[in-house]
Amino acid sequence: MTKKQSYYMQTDLIFLFVLFVCVSLLAIYNAQQLEQYEGTNFVLRQILWFAVGACIVAAIQFLDLEQLYKASIYIYGASIFILVLLLISPESIARTINGAKSWFTLPGLSLQPAEFTKITTILYLSAVISRHKAKYEGSNLKTDTFLLVKLLVITAVPVFLILLQPDFGTAMVYLFIVGMMIILSGISWKIIMSLTVIISTVSAAVIGFIIKFPELAQDLIGIKQYQVNRILTWFDPTQQSSDATFHFDRAYLALGSGQLFGKGMGSLEVNYPEAHTDFIFSVIGESFGFIGSALVIFLYFMLLYKLVTLGLSIYKNSTFGSYFCFGFLSLLLIHVFQNIGMTLGIMPITGIPLLLISYGGSSILSTMLGLGIVYRVAVEYTIQNDYLFK
Known part of the structure; x- marks a missing residue:
């Protein structure tokens, strides 16, 4: 192996990726033992997705950060165009599923554009922050406000289009990402705290309104009945019907029944919907117990730690690369916290994987x-x- 080739062997990232692939395939294989998955081999499909994903990773290595930085606005614009195209596409290629028009449904293939737009939005946000810092060496109230407005506008466009689908869970992911990037961008804490107070007040008012007047909320806000039930279940599961709490009850039962060491491979006993997607952590808990679940959380911790250290290390040489690492970290963090949190009952149930x-x-x-x-x-x-230490 030449020295140039060795640069592309990032063994820690490769090792973490291989571990995640193994965990994913084992968990999905176990989920397939449930009655709802008879005749479908999701493990083979997942292997295919990982293989295509590995090819994407390899293809990106032909581009450098400077090229990605310059192309970020065009990549972001293309992803926004696809979200608009999704909304105006006929049902034949963009079918409404569970009340939301979020997928392109082609023969043998379904793709959710909003998932890819998360990455393109992070890419463009990183470029904007990097460009702003290069232009304004010293920050003040005016420049910080200008940066804040730019970041909010960039995020508001995909959020608005995703709310039209409607997909409130995915929209909330975007808001968390931009919130984290605003905090890390160096904007004055006075501005951040003022914004936090406003958002917290509005959010509390909206949630309180939904809880107090659920029927009126459906008419005024456009929220669906099942979404109202999820919020009410989150606050007080004991006051809801068994139908409203069914997903949580079954997933929670599966997670707890694994106890310390789990039931092992092929020994699932609790049947619940979406075990291979939304509630995959319950499968891990039932199969491998508290020990297995803790190891999976530790695996995420190692990846997040890698992103933090990499982002801090490259900051002096590439603020763009640094902020992309932080943005991607935010994406992972909210997905892991929300998905595991809804399984544990500390977060409302959403379709976030x-x-x-x-x-x-x-x-x-x-x-x-x-x-x-x-x-x-x-x-x-x-x-x-x-090169620095040559």
Whole structure:
């Protein structure tokens, strides 16, 4: 192996990826033992998605960060165009599923554009922050407000289009990402705290209104009955019907029944919907117990730690690469917290998958797209670090 080739062997990221693939395939294989999955082999499909995702990671290595930085606005614009195209497409290619028009449904293939737009939005947000910092060396109230407005507008466009689908869970992911990037961008804490107070007040008022007047909320806000039930169940499961709490009850039962060491492979006893996607963590808990669940959480911790250290290390050489790492970290963090949190009952139930583990083509491919850019950041940091100490 030549020295140039060694730059592309980021063994820590490769090792983490292989571990996630193994966990995902084992969990999905176990989920398939449930009656709802007879005749469908999701493991083979997941292997295919991971293989395509690995090719995406490899393809991204032919681009450098400067090229991605310059192309970020066009990539972002293309993803916004696809979201608009989704909304105006006929039902034949963009079928409404569970009340939301979120998928392109082609023969043998379904893709959710909003998953990919998460990555393109992070990419463009990173470029905007990097460009702003290069232009304004010293920050003040005026420049910080200008940056804040730009970040909010960039995020508001995909959020608005996703709310039209409607997909409130995915829209909330975007808001968390931009919130984290605003905090990390160096904007004055006075502005951030003022914005936090406003958002918290409005959010509390909206949630309180939904809880107090659920029927009126459906008419005024456009929220669906099942979404109202999820919020009410989150606040007080004991006051809801068994139908409203069914998903949570079954997933929670499966998770707890694994106890310390789990029931092992092929020994699932609790049947519940969407075990291979939304509630994959319950499958892990029932199969491998508290020990297995803790190891999976530790695996995510290691990936998040890698993103933090990489982002901090490359900051002096590439603020763009640094902020992309932080943005991707935010994406992983909210998905892991929300997905595991809803299984434990501390978060409302949404359709947000457990990234790199839940089954799903759009989820895997979009995450691998982001991971490919992170991998490129790691490669360029290794090259720069090697030249520095020559």
